[in-house]
Amino acid sequence: MESLKNYDPGDFYDELFKAPGVPRSGSKLLIDKLISMPPGELEMRQKAAEALLLKMGITFNVYGREEGTEKIFPFDIIPRIVGYKDWEIIESGLRQRIYALNCFLQDIYNEKKILKDKIIPEDYIYSSKTYRKELEGFTPPKGIWCHVTGTDLIRDNNGDFFVLEDNLRCPSGVSYVLENRQVLKRSFSQVFEDSSVRPVDEYPDRLLAALRHLAPGTTDTPCIGVLTPGIYNSAYFEHSFLSQQMGVELVEGQDLVVQDGFVHMLTTKGLQRVDVLYRRLDDDFLDPLVFRPDSMLGVPGIMEVYKKGNIALANAPGTGIADDKVIYAFVPQIIKYYMDEDPILSNVPTYICDDKKSRDYVLDHLDELVVKAANESGGYGMLIGPHATEAERLEFAEKIKDEPRNYMAQPTISLSRVPTLIGPEQVEGRHVDLRPYVLFSDDIYVQPGGLTRVALKKGSLVVNSSQGGGSKDTWVLKNPEN
Amino acid sequence: MLSRVANSIYWMCRYIERAENVARFISVNTNLLLDMPSEENKHWEPLIMVTGDQAHFEEKNSDYTGESVVRYLTFEREYPNSIISCVAAARENARSVREIISAKMWEHLNNFYLELMNPRALPFALNEPDRFFEMIQMRCALFTGLIESTMSHGEAYNFGFMGMMTERADKTSRILDVKYFMLLPKASMVNTAIDSVQWMAVLKSASAFQMFRRQHHRITPRLVADFLIFDDDFPRSIKHCLHRADDCLHRITGAPAGTATCQPEKLLGRLKANMEYDDIEEVLEHGMHEYLDDFQTKLNAVDNAIGTTFFNIKQIQESSSQQQ
Secondary structure, three states: OHHHHOOOOOOOOEOOEEEOOEEOHHHHHHHHHHHHOOOOHHHHHHHHHHHHHHHOOOEEEOOOOOOOOEEEOOEEEEEEEEOHHHHHHHHHHHHHHHHHHHHHHHHHOOOOHHHHOOOOOHHHHHOOOOOOHHHOOOOOHHHOOOOEEEOEEEEOOOOOEEEEEOOOOOOOOHHHHHHHHHHHHHHOHHHHHHOOEOOOOOHHHHHHHHHHOOOOOOOOOOOEEEEEOOOOOOOHHHHHHHHHHHOOEEEEHHHEEEEOOEEEEEEOOEEEEOOEEEEOOOHHHHOOOOOOOOOOOOOOOHHHHHHOOOOEEEOOOOHHHHHOOOHHHHHHHHHHHHHOOOOOOEEOOOEEOOOHHHHHHHHHOOOOEEEEEOOOOOOOOEEEHHHOOHHHHHHHHHHHHHOHHHEEEEEOOOOOEEEEEEEOOEEEEEEEEEEOEEEEOOOEEEOOOOEEEEEOOOOOOOOOHHHOEEEEEEEEEOOOOO | OEHHHHHHHHHHHHHHHHHHHHHHHHHHHHHHHOOOHHHHHHHOHHHHHHHOOHHHHHHHOOOOOHHHHHHHHHHOOOOOOOHHHHHHHHHHHHHOOOOOOOHHHHHHHHHHHHHHHOOOHHHHHHHOHHHHHHHHHHHHHHHHHHHHHHOOOOHHHHHHHHHHHHHHHHHHHHHHHHHHHHHOOOHHHHHOOOOHHHHHHHHHHOOOHHHHHHHHOOOOHHHHHHHHHHOOOOOOOHHHHHHHHHHHHHHHHOOOOOOOOOHHHHHHHHHHHHHHHOOHHHHHHHOHHHHHHHHHHHHHHHHHHHHHHHHOHHHHHHHHHHHO
């Protein structure tokens, strides 16, 4: 394939090529294979993979539209490869970060030492929408708050990794990691085998073990469920997939009742007690008696049961405070404070708009910066300065002035790229990020791989599926490249 | 198993059975019309009559033409019993229980739905109704086959099959009811000369023609009704469907056959027993329409009892805790 043979990484860090036409050592097997394919072969495999995904119904729903808007998450057949050494950094960096964030959560809802020591201004905590004062004084089972995390990493022009966002509420996407791998294994079986790629399929087992770990000691056979908002949720496929993979019940709020101090499922044979819920429902909707009273999706009374220790929830309610985008700016200090270590993975430099000096800088440099709302996700509520219109920038300037606490800004980083199939026999570089999934149980497990999200639009830096992003399989190599 | 899951599986199967019945019915009628082109439009109305939804149809359409009826029964999204609505509803139900049913069942239903949503489906149905409705029936039959062969025959399966059998019994009774009334408006006509082409069509509407022939050879209204209501072995006879549904129900509750431990078992057992001791002479004497109407009311009661016993236990829970 000519366009791959002569592939030019341009001014960007490319994950598969180190120079024009020269693959990185870990990618050589793959690139050679792709180049040697007869014309049309790669498109054929791409189409076959898409057809398979649609047939399996691996789709997501787009919010705010009428029915019939299920789409397959666009998928690109050329995988992203992460070398052995790079992965070592990511893995140790994430372990460190998640451990520290868990310490932070336990502290912030209990002793609040980090506030007393004035490491973080307490105002930032109490003004956050995701801080749950209902959890004050509470310690979750085994002291674990953030059982499942999906941390977004990006790579700059020098190839250095940065943490862009911590997602400690209900991060989604791991089902695509598992399904993409199935498809890719079929598409490139020989190269896959020869490259010694680390497996990702352990994830459901690990997740189940992490959930069992939380069960109250009173039973050997805990009843575990995945709590979903229902089939109209954008990640419903994943909820169903995970419950199927773990062999546990998939429940909705309407399937659960609180009675006699416990949570029960409504079954055809009456009530059955539930011990652990992997809940994929935001705090806001979890319990109408405690959080949003208009929530139809939750379980009235579940928080009281939770606080009595009669049910375990993963993730714990209240973890959202740790992925508030303003608190994010303090994670390096959080790591230092609780672990007395320097962060292995750096943050992207962040300007907190609540701070007068930073705000003035941000307002003056809107055309260079990325501005984000503190509590939004999915790529909503975001301004990419260099790509925005003057009107959009003015609109954001107003928003920032109105609600400074709710905004932060970061320099625009030119994300690394991966060759991507964009048309018949046509490969071009597209920007990517990486979301590895981390499970916190008796130890911390980082799934070797993760979701590589790719901005399919030329030049675009927004990788979210709701905004024209797609995904790629991520291969983590088992052995150091020579 | 979760009540909601049981409910979804029950309805998933009912909807597919319903879609199949609509498809077969349209198919038979299209065929029948080839034999009597002169009075064409008169023969489309009964298709809507069987559904009992004339009022809704007439709101949307001025005339009972082949095209309006086929379009309405197949592609009208605002009509909950059209084929497309049934398949969409079955798929929605399937989607909410994907972790319970087999991947093959889900993939098949998903594909079936996507085919119907394709803009080419409507011209296909109007231009080649034979092939189109044959295809729909085969898709439904394949789904039934997949339930049978790819899903464990446990509680979920039994709820699904019970749903299918309930739906089938209901549909057979409706077809017989409407056709009988049209072809024999007066009971006294039962022994007069009949239009055997029309009665063949009745049998075909329940895909019973061939099996009927093997058993009875001669077509008379009495024999047709007898076969569709009382035949022990024919899979669409009302009696057979009730037996199968009752088997499923007892496997769900674990109660021995012939006993009744809950309301649905009582009601279904009673209905089955009636059918055991009724015969076609009594039915004709009583009046076919009255008999079938009474049957449908009782079958509805069974369906309601299944709902309150297995699916809506939250309401029971709430009312009982209010009493405390």
